[in-house]
Amino acid sequence: MFEYFSHKTVVITGAAGFLASHLCDQVLQAGGKVIGVDNYLTGQEKNLAHLTGNPQFRFIKADVSTDPTGYLPTEKIDLILHFASPASPPLYQKYPIETYLVNSWGTHQLLQYLHQHHPESRFLFASTSEIYGDPEQHPQTEAYFGNVNPNGSRSCYDEAKRLGETICGVHTRDLGMDVRMVRIFNTYGPRMNPRDGRVIPQFIMEALENKPLSIQGDGSQTRSYCYVDDLVKGILSLTASENGRGQTVNIGNPEEFTVSQTAQIIWQAIKPNTEPQLIFKDLPKDDPLRRKPDITRAKELLGWRPEISFNQGLQQTIEYFKKLVM
């Protein structure tokens, strides 16, 4: 399916993160050579442990906000997938400076490096549904400009991803480079950090530890969750596609669940025929009330759509977390 990657040398930044570690696996499986870069600020070494000894995989420990000539090898690079960034609210709020730098200055430096050394190569930027902020349009199409607070506790991530897109746009239009942008919606699956504050790992861990499920707000806010295998396929399709050049594409699963429904589904999957205790907590400031991707562009451009049901995906994810707590 992804012949494009065969014999390509692919740099993946943030390689030890949840999403990018899966990208490493899939690019390797498609016959590519992977150079994974991470400084382990929020990435986890164990996410790449299974690749130790794989001759097609190399790991470089480096901060992607520094000059790439200091850490990238001089050989030909065909593609950079730029995924380095803290990505959950508790983590990017812990590292606000690192977060805005890697998405703005880091993106600029990688693109400038590519432009100088391998101007024909491809670049994919991991953008996010967070650039829509607390949206006033449902579902969100790529044409929607968003509703983001420029000076709040989430801005270090949201605004830096927006400027990351701007920087990609400048390199596309003004320097003629082959740049693609994926706006990633909520994703879940094995290798998520169980303590990063996202709703699915949090509910799974609470249920596995037989604790009450803690719900932010009244639980009526909706989320849509994409299983990581679906998401990775979408990202690699956009990267490989002849039609992808210069495109910005939403990748996510449009099926919506309220946070309360999510709690119930996860509890039932782990402790069938019992009822969870629920604890309601304050809704964090600027938390979006609703987020749902319009994936028309992904369907039309790439022929991509999510295929794995929430229940299927959850089973895989719960298995992973069970092994963690055992």
Place this chain on the structure above:
Amino acid sequence: MFEYFSHKTVVITGAAGFLASHLCDQVLQAGGKVIGVDNYLTGQEKNLAHLTGNPQFRFIKADVSTDPTGYLPTEKIDLILHFASPASPPLYQKYPIETYLVNSWGTHQLLQYLHQHHPESRFLFASTSEIYGDPEQHPQTEAYFGNVNPNGSRSCYDEAKRLGETICGVHTRDLGMDVRMVRIFNTYGPRMNPRDGRVIPQFIMEALENKPLSIQGDGSQTRSYCYVDDLVKGILSLTASENGRGQTVNIGNPEEFTVSQTAQIIWQAIKPNTEPQLIFKDLPKDDPLRRKPDITRAKELLGWRPEISFNQGLQQTIEYFKKLVM
């Protein structure tokens, strides 16, 4: 009025630009010492020519997107006014990379420099009404999140100013610094670049040269114009005020004119009792249809409001441009 500046050492970036050159004058007049920094990318040497030989003024030619330890003197700095940036659409579209860098990476580096060397000192960031994009709220209050295209021909300016604000917010909240942000609305007055594509200098130059006035779109879009002396007073009030710490404040003149009205008023001021010829051109993409500041916060916090009428300000501005063409 501005005792605060007396005997203070003030770094003003973008000193050779239209606005910042007026700030240099006013800070000097208030008894401050000014270190002006500019790389003349879009600033004009002649805007500072009158300060040559002033012992309280020093000029450093440097790119504010580079490390400040490379160009700033080691003496105590009490205040940085960060105004460096191309600021009109034709100019920032000519220099998109320089524009997004100076407002993001440049802002970060200046704040980090201040934090390391003079952590108690003050920092003021020149933000802009452009962070509201094509607004859906009129007039715009500081609480409005804006409607900005993250990937259009104006994004290099709009989004970088937004991230500049984010970076200021992080240094305020997480590093406890004294940072203030001014959102500057359309301003006019002497020392504007006559060829930078803004509507007032363009109409004045066309009228002085007896040419037809060229109007973008149908001329029904509105603008509000603040005379530079009013604006500079507002900025210095925010900078000096005990109440300004951590604040973001709109400074501008809420009086609205359509672009067609503006053309008529300027023509009548230069060639009374004659009628201008008008040429209608396409409206540029993402051009805001309406922009008007809500200045309640400036009034309440600073006791500031604009005092100079459009006709008064225009006379001063026309005098300046007359000397340019003679």
